[in-house]
Amino acid sequence: REYAVLALQRRATHAQLLAYLLPLVQAIKHERHLPVLPAEAPLAKLLLERAVSSISRAAPVGAPPAAPAPLCLAESSVALGHSTSPSSSAPSSCELAVFLHWYLRVEDCDPRHGLHYCAVHEALRGRLGSCAAGVELLATLDRQEELMAGLSSAPTHPKGS
16 A cells, blocks of 8 residues: 555656546545554545645745636636636646545545545645635635535425426
């Protein structure tokens, strides 16, 4: 496991991590048995570091945001499956973090491994909160969560049908 994570750390680009992110997130559950905090296990730590570093490079701590808030909203729409540029295959600065957030949120509901995923998700939120662009992204993710909650509680049949 350590060798595989080290190979990912050294060789995998953000685009490659993004391509394999779902199975990598699902593999985090196998780190439950390690004698470290969930966010300090090798694979979880790598994914957290790469997700946050892509955003941190975009705007260092204390620096004014490089772009207005709509940029992350547009980038997060890519994460929801809405391509803003069909010819662009490179992930946006927020894309890896957005996908990681949502994949961890889905796994939070797992009755067997949910607490482990929840701890990793909380670590992601904590690390995002340590940089200006991360704080902006957290606000966007919170708005997405509110939207999802509203859509989930909406009636399934339109009124009058």
